[in-house]
Amino acid sequence: MSRPEPVVTVALDPDWAAGALVADVRRGLGSQPRTLPPKWLYDDAGSDLFDRITRLPEYYPTECERAILREHADDIVSACDATTVVELGSGTSDKTRTLLDAFAAAGSLERFVPVDVSEQTLRDAAAMLSERYLAVRVEALVGDFTLHLGHLPRGGRRLVAFLGGTIGNFYVEERAAFLGALHDSLEPGDWFLLGTDLVKSTDRLIAAYDDAEGVTAAFVTNALHVLNRELGADFDVEAFSYVPFWDPRQERMDLRLRADMPHRVTIPGADLVVDLAHGEEIRVEISTKFRPERLRDELAAAGFEAERTWTDPADEFALTLARRLP
Incomplete structure (x- = not known):
């Protein structure tokens, strides 16, 4: 083909x-x-x-989210009617391939739109992904997802994936602005898949951000x-x-x-x-870190209805599927 x-x-x-x-x-x-x-x-x-x-x-979010995707990618595909998947902050689209595989296996994936600020990373990923999914159009967007949501390709039923708990890096007012801009860039009935870290014990959180090797300290x-x-x-x-x-x-x-x-x-x-x-x-x-009710309220305030939530067995991380309301 x-x-x-x-x-x-x-x-x-x-x-x-x-x-x-x-x-x-x-x-x-x-x-x-x-x-x-x-x-x-x-x-x-x-x-x-x-x-x-x-x-x-010590750092649990990445593997927790991977586990949810492995366990529930087919459920996510079944729960929505998307034919286009958009990934914000895609990088190499490593984790998202689990979701894309499920869409492709169901025969419903027509287009993938990775969005990232790194042009070379995106070009390399786009070439790899177009080889992996032969029937899928890959339309990459080099842009900042806080600035360029209006540039997302139109047409078809879209699912925007924002994974990794990255939304937790936004202050309250920044989250509201981002969700509002995303709402405005989507059509009624389009989908939003959001990864969020959940509130848990203080000891567990401190350990995750103050690792024994000092890697997080070096990162900051x-x-x-x-x-x-x-x-x-x-x-x-x-x-x-x-x-x-x-x-x-x-x-x-x-x-x-x-x-x-x-x-x-x-x-x-x-x-x-x-x-x-x-x-x-x-x-x-x-x-x-989020509680489910707080997340539902923030999504609702921006015009999204949370329809399904999946968590890992320990309820440490969540993937929430929401729909853009009319």
Whole structure:
């Protein structure tokens, strides 16, 4: 069978990353409390470190989600009438292949749309996927899923998959904005498959984000290496300690870097000088954990109805299938 050639659409300005990094640094480090968006953790070194994190014995989300997909991919396919699968933040689409296999086996998969900011990763994945699924059109989109949902291909019944618990990295108002934008980009009856980490014991959570090998600490600290390299900053990386803690009020893990001494940082690429006091912290990432009722409420507020939820046997992670309401 001759396969359709993959199509790659580039919606991302090639200078986007440089401009966005400067804007984020000025906004986040130039005000109180100090923050850095987690997307800047994922340079080559950061991506390698995160891949190591997913394999750590303490870090459960990746394997829990894989297990749910292995167990329930056929149920997901049966529960919806999608012919197009869209994956946000797809990378190599590693986990999603389990879902795509189930759609393909059912004969209902006509098109796959992986979305990612890394053009080369996406081109490589698109070529591989078009070989794996000979009858499926692969229409990749190089874009930021917080900015380019309006560029998603139209037509057919779509299922948007947003896996990995990534939505937990958004603050409440950011989640609402993202879900609202997704609602506006879909048609009534389109589907949304969302992966979320669930609230669990504090000990289990702390262990997952403060592993014995120190890989997560290296991953979060890598944000400073990125600023030193990309913007000519002079962070003394050794002068910071990694501080993870559970915020019970917001029900989220809060991952920060704490200055172990007074520290003046010059960031020429952002035209910024930052004076950090001893003990002052930079929040690098949050990871919100959800309760089913809270998730249903947030989806409903954005115009989605949660129809099915699947969890792993220990109820640590969930996949929720929701439908876009008229």
